[in-house]
Amino acid sequence: MQGLFLFMKRFTTEAFILKHTNYQDADRIYTFVSDDLGKFTALAKGVRKISSRRGGLLDSANKIKVSVSEGSTGFKTVSEVVLLDSYANIKNDFEKSRLVFYVLELLNRFLEEGSVAGVFNLVDVTLKNISSANDDRKSFLAVLAFEIRFMHLLGYTLNLTTCGSCDAPILSPFLGAKFDVSSGSLICSNCFGGFRATSDVINIMIYLNAKIFNLDNAEVPDFSLTNISSASDLVRSYIKEISGYSLSTDKLR
Numbered sequence: 001m002q003g004l005f006l007f008m009k010r011f012t013t014e015a016f017i018l019k020h021t022n023y024q025d026a027d028r029i030y031t032f033v034s035d036d037l038g039k040f041t042a043l044a045k046g047v048r049k050i051s052s053r054r055g056g057l058l059d060s061a062n063k064i065k066v067s068v069s070e071g072s073t074g075f076k077t078v079s080e081v082v083l084l085d086s087y088a089n090i091k092n093d094f095e096k097s098r099l100v101f102y103v104l105e106l107l108n109r110f111l112e113e114g115s116v117a118g119v120f121n122l123v124d125v126t127l128k129n130i131s132s133a134n135d136d137r138k139s140f141l142a143v144l145a146f147e148i149r150f151m152h153l154l155g156y157t158l159n160l161t162t163c164g165s166c167d168a169p170i171l172s173p174f175l176g177a178k179f180d181v182s183s184g185s186l187i188c189s190n191c192f193g194g195f196r197a198t199s200d201v202i203n204i205m206i207y208l209n210a211k212i213f214n215l216d217n218a219e220v221p222d223f224s225l226t227n228i229s230s231a232s233d234l235v236r237s238y239i240k241e242i243s244g245y246s247l248s249t250d251k252l253r
Helices: 002-006 094-110 119-132 136-153 199-209 225-243 248-252
Strands: 009-023 027-034 038-044 063-070 076-085 178-180 185-187
Touching: 009 076, 009 094, 009 119, 027 119, 094 119, 094 136, 094 225, 119 136, 136 199, 136 225, 199 225
Parallel strands: 038 076
Antiparallel strands: 009 027, 009 063, 027 038, 063 076, 178 185
């Protein structure tokens, strides 16, 4: 038994909880995303017991500081949990909760085990954006910003400057421009393919494609909810093309 503990590694990290799965009678297996470890899973023993004090801290979307023990086989076990933010105002709002669970599912579906630079910070900013949004327009814009930036971090950056077919520059006011959901590129008026996109919709995508969008630091342009929804439809069609499936939480839109 003493030799077993010699091979036990311990680490502490800040993380967001993506999902959990019940295991045996009283345990759960959690999926986390952290800055230094990326996506990882760990077993939390006894958290489903009424007497457990950790169970309430390990809710999906919570930001926590978690201490984890890892054996020689790589199997991880949660040992300590400190709650950093539960985003209570999101969870008390049906629309915001729905958007956050879509974000979590997108993360869980696309991320492999391990780290992708910038993802933890993006999740942190996105949940803060949704939390502080005072209307649906800003909430939907925050999620669209997440989708575009997350795809960028995974290597699927939108091409919104040149035609994806002939490489010709596409400049404002984007007359006749279309968006090709199979390649994530704009298509000029002289080429075939893509879905018609208005100048306003393209400008939203360009604005969000340039940087991580932070409601606390940005003056939000007066984008209409209709145009935000149209841009979201195009980006989500692109995501579906990349992944080959629809997310279950996206069906709630």
